[in-house]
Amino acid sequence: MGKTDIGPPDFRNFLPPIIKKNYGKWKYHRILEPGVLVHVSETGKEVYTVRMGSGRLVTVDFIREVCDLADKYSDGYLRFTSRHNVEFLLTDKKKIAPLKKELAAKGWPIGGTGHSVTSIVHTQGWVHCHTPATDASGVVKSVMDELFEYFGSHKLPAQVRIALACCLNMCGAVHCSDIAILGVHTKLPKVDHETLRNVCEIPTTIAACPTGAIRPHPDKEKKSVIVNPERCMYCGNCYTMCPAMPLADGEGDGISIWVGGKVSNARHTPMFSRLAIPYLPNNPPRWPEVTSAIKNIVEVYAKHANKYERIGEWIERVGWERFFKLTGIEFTPLHIDDYKLSTTTFRNTTQFKWG
Amino acid sequence: MRMAKSETPLLDELEKGPWPSFVKDIKRVAERKPMAKDLLRQLELSYKDKIGHWKHGGIVGVTGYGGGVIGRYSDRPDLFPNVAHFHTMRINHPSGWFYTTKALRTICDIWDRHGSGLTNMHGSTGDIILLGTFTEHLQPCFDELSEAGFDLGGSGSALRTPSACVGPARCEWACYDTLDACNDVTHEFQDYLHRPMWPYKFKIKFSGCPNDCVAAIARSDLAVIGTWRDKIRVDQAAVQAYVAGEISPAAGGGGKKAKFDIQKDVIELCPTRCMEWNGKKLTIYNDDCTRCMHCINVMPEALRPGKDTGVTILVGGKAPILEGALMSWVLIPFMKFESPYQEFKDLAEKIWEWWDENGKMRERLGEVIERMSMRKFLDAMGLPAVPQMVKTPRYNPYIFF
Numbered sequence: 201m202g203k204t205d206i207g208p209p210d211f212r213n214f215l216p217p218i219i220k221k222n223y224g225k226w227k228y229h230r231i232l233e234p235g236v237l238v239h240v241s242e243t244g245k246e247v248y249t250v251r252m253g254s255g256r257l258v259t260v261d262f263i264r265e266v267c268d269l270a271d272k273y274s275d276g277y278l279r280f281t282s283r284h285n286v287e288f289l290l291t292d293k294k295k296i297a298p299l300k301k302e303l304a305a306k307g308w309p310i311g312g313t314g315h316s317v318t319s320i321v322h323t324q325g326w327v328h329c330h331t332p333a334t335d336a337s338g339v340v341k342s343v344m345d346e347l348f349e350y351f352g353s354h355k356l357p358a359q360v361r362i363a364l365a366c367c368l369n370m371c372g373a374v375h376c377s378d379i380a381i382l383g384v385h386t387k388l389p390k391v392d393h394e395t396l397r398n399v400c401e402i403p404t405t406i407a408a409c410p411t412g413a414i415r416p417h418p419d420k421e422k423k424s425v426i427v428n429p430e431r432c433m434y435c436g437n438c439y440t441m442c443p444a445m446p447l448a449d450g451e452g453d454g455i456s457i458w459v460g461g462k463v464s465n466a467r468h469t470p471m472f473s474r475l476a477i478p479y480l481p482n483n484p485p486r487w488p489e490v491t492s493a494i495k496n497i498v499e500v501y502a503k504h505a506n507k508y509e510r511i512g513e514w515i516e517r518v519g520w521e522r523f524f525k526l527t528g529i530e531f532t533p534l535h536i537d538d539y540k541l542s543t544t545t546f547r548n549t550t551q552f553k554w555g
Numbered sequence: 556m557r558m559a560k561s562e563t564p565l566l567d568e569l570e571k572g573p574w575p576s577f578v579k580d581i582k583r584v585a586e587r588k589p590m591a592k593d594l595l596r597q598l599e600l601s602y603k604d605k606i607g608h609w610k611h612g613g614i615v616g617v618t619g620y621g622g623g624v625i626g627r628y629s630d631r632p633d634l635f636p637n638v639a640h641f642h643t644m645r646i647n648h649p650s651g652w653f654y655t656t657k658a659l660r661t662i663c664d665i666w667d668r669h670g671s672g673l674t675n676m677h678g679s680t681g682d683i684i685l686l687g688t689f690t691e692h693l694q695p696c697f698d699e700l701s702e703a704g705f706d707l708g709g710s711g712s713a714l715r716t717p718s719a720c721v722g723p724a725r726c727e728w729a730c731y732d733t734l735d736a737c738n739d740v741t742h743e744f745q746d747y748l749h750r751p752m753w754p755y756k757f758k759i760k761f762s763g764c765p766n767d768c769v770a771a772i773a774r775s776d777l778a779v780i781g782t783w784r785d786k787i788r789v790d791q792a793a794v795q796a797y798v799a800g801e802i803s804p805a806a807g808g809g810g811k812k813a814k815f816d817i818q819k820d821v822i823e824l825c826p827t828r829c830m831e832w833n834g835k836k837l838t839i840y841n842d843d844c845t846r847c848m849h850c851i852n853v854m855p856e857a858l859r860p861g862k863d864t865g866v867t868i869l870v871g872g873k874a875p876i877l878e879g880a881l882m883s884w885v886l887i888p889f890m891k892f893e894s895p896y897q898e899f900k901d902l903a904e905k906i907w908e909w910w911d912e913n914g915k916m917r918e919r920l921g922e923v924i925e926r927m928s929m930r931k932f933l934d935a936m937g938l939p940a941v942p943q944m945v946k947t948p949r950y951n952p953y954i955f956f
Contacts, residue, residue: 313806
């Protein structure tokens with residue numbers, strides 16, 4: 201039996217010598233071109249980073265291929281970024297061009313630096329999750345195909361961080377992204393009364409609902425629960441607690457789009473993403489409604505925002521009423537919050553634009 | 556000869572386009588691995604039905620651990636017997652996601668022997684995710700991983716694998732050693748990571764500066780974000796070089812042709828307007844600076860964080876489930892942060908004790924504080940109330956004197 205609790209391997213054993221020697225001594229960096237950075241140390245040493253875009257769902261064959269390149273170009277070292285990109289750390293500037301050539305031959309894109317759209321952080325979707333309202337990898341691939349030109353360039357006003365979560369559990373915590381793609385269920389849980397009495401605790405199931413929509417079944421003999429359709433907002437928490445309440449639905453499930461969030465403290469404080477589009481249908485394999493909606497938002501933003509303005513900062517400056525006008529996105533009653541603290545989102549002023 | 560008809564016509568569409576295709580990648584593994592092949596066939600069915608085909612949960616694991624493995628079973632094992640089980644193993648990543656190719660190849664070999672060959676590099680929390688294996692392979696797979704120096708990550712109502720930005724390894728803005736802190740803290744709290752015993756999950760993230768590249772403020776119950784309390788370091792000659800157009804602004808991230816206008820791009824975008832440029836000299840009124848990083852981001856060769864560095868500790872961040880999304884808020888405006896991080900570890904233990912005592916099932920730290928009040932939480936932590944904790948004082952007059 202393997203030893204337990206040995207913890208993660210010490211990162212120091214995985215640092216390239218150039219990094220070890222200049223650890224904590226970096227002075228500044230430059231982006232030489234999209235996807236290629238140089239970091240300069242107090243010692244005068246330089247390390248070159250070539251950043252390559254990657255899906256997060258990858259196979260051992262892919263990893264081995266990446267390793268082959270790292271053996272050849274970066275002395276057997278590499279790292280991944282917090283957004284699934286792969287980074288080769290080079291000490292020899294002359295190796296950048298041949299590495300780029302090999303990456304291009306494999307169809308692996310270089311970019312994700314500066315004012316770009318970098319790789320999308322996402323969840324499992326239909327590939328592995330048990331509560332998804334949409335797929336993850338397929339939607340992400342389709343969106344990145346559509347926005348491909350923005351990955352390997354610096355032509356946006358600022359960086360655009362896109363994230364996808366396939367249900368409200370939000371394993372990808374997409375709630376503070378420039379653009380968030382969020383899977384939503386829109387149909388009530390289908391209570392399987394026969395199974396529920398055997399596999400679920402009724403008080404726990406009732407307590408699981410954040411809006412108090414679940415009640416004991418009026419027929420006590422049934423030892424089950426019922427759902428009040430007026431109060432259910434399809435969060436799926438009851439299903440997480442009780443497998444007899446599935447709410448996935450081939451027709452009802454779809455995608456909502458949220459915009460304007462950020463986590464960085466630069467300029468504006470961190471912001472939550474806000475609802476832009478409440479529902480778009482799941483339309484595999486290419487989700488055309490989703491990809492075109494996102495492309496539209498990115499392009500309208502690129503056209504109207506000032507330099508260094510993230511999407512949320514741009515919207516805050518021009519106002520949400522203008523955001524809806526410029527993007528042509530319909531404002532609906534669903535955009536008006538009706539959960540906790542909803543009144544904090546209402547307009548307490550006569551100051552607004554006509555669109 | 557006629558080509559055999561594809562079993563995955565919908566997924567095949569995702570082989571097209573310029574972005575790397577996960578379908579193409581999985582297909583080549585599917586040539587030698589029936590598990591990868593059935594995964595694609597089941598995914599194809601999902602694309603047709605617009606619904607997932609995994610059953611709810613399933614409790615599986617390895618000896619000595621309460622988590623780290625996510626049980627997964629197909630709801631159509633009749634059609635896809637090779638993914639009847641498709642359990643996931645979460646593996647602790649090294650801080651900053653640095654690897655040698657030797658270590659990565661070792662993981663690949665183990666996963667080739669015991670699993671589907673599919674992975675996530677990396678999962679949302681930061682772990683290496685080994686995606687899909689049968690129950691009987693879990694223990695032998697873990698044994699080999701452990702032999703190779705890797706351990707399981709967290710799952711369930713436990714401490715989740717902490718993660719850190721690249722930090723001092725390759726960033727000039729790191730205000731503390733995020734990698735060492737993350738590694739140290741993860742080793743210290745192995746028991747909480749591997750044996751779920753709390754009301755719900757708990758996440759810790761380490762960002763080296765207010766740019767917050769690991770999204771600590773949004774995605775962790777306990778966020779550790781680097782900052783400083785003295786002055787921004789200024790190289791006036793370099794400022795002039797930026798103004799003269801000799802250095803690209805934003806390290807060149809705004810495009811080759813990006814022009815630089817110090818008044819417009821820096822002074823006027825400073826959220827506190829704490830800077831002045833008189834044509835020769837940049838003056839920063841540091842007392843008014845809130846250390847947002849914008850000026851430093853735009854002029855990295857001229858401006859640097861101060862030297863009296865440390866961290867701001869924030870608590871309560873989380874995704875929506877259960878009561879709605881929260882961003883973490885300031886608990887300790889400044890703490891020196893050096894090995895062995897004892898003050899931080901004591902604080903974490905204190906937080907967990909309070910949360911464990913007061914939290915209901917599936918209630919995250921932020922939600923318990925919201926329900927019980929920040930004041931009670933501060934009392935329990937023995938921390939003073941300071942104005943840095945709030946955007947504004949209360950406006951409702953119902954005060955518990």
